[in-house]
Amino acid sequence: MVLKRAVCVLLERQKELEGRSRELKHMKELVAQQQEQLRALEVNNYGLNLHLKQALQCNSNFVPAGSFNPDVI
Numbered sequence: 272m273v274l275k276r277a278v279c280v281l282l283e284r285q286k287e288l289e290g291r292s293r294e295l296k297h298m299k300e301l302v303a304q305q306q307e308q309l310r311a312l313e314v315n316n317y318g319l320n321l322h323l324k325q326a327l328q329c330n331s332n333f334v335p336a337g338s339f340n341p342d343v344i
């Protein structure tokens with residue numbers, strides 16, 4: 272009777288460990304997906320920052336027509 276109960280307890284523990292193992296595997300997959308998404312977003316952010324800096328430099332060099340005082344020219 273004691274042996275039968277011990278086997279039942281071990282089976283319950285094994286099922287619980289298998290469930291935790293599946294959950295851990297799933298969480299590792301989610302982490303890998305999130306890291307991949309983070310890398311993609313960082314690359315996009317870097318590219319956007321470059322474009323923004325370039326656009327700001329172009330705008331600072333651009334002088335709209337009529338902004339000079341005609342008496343100075």
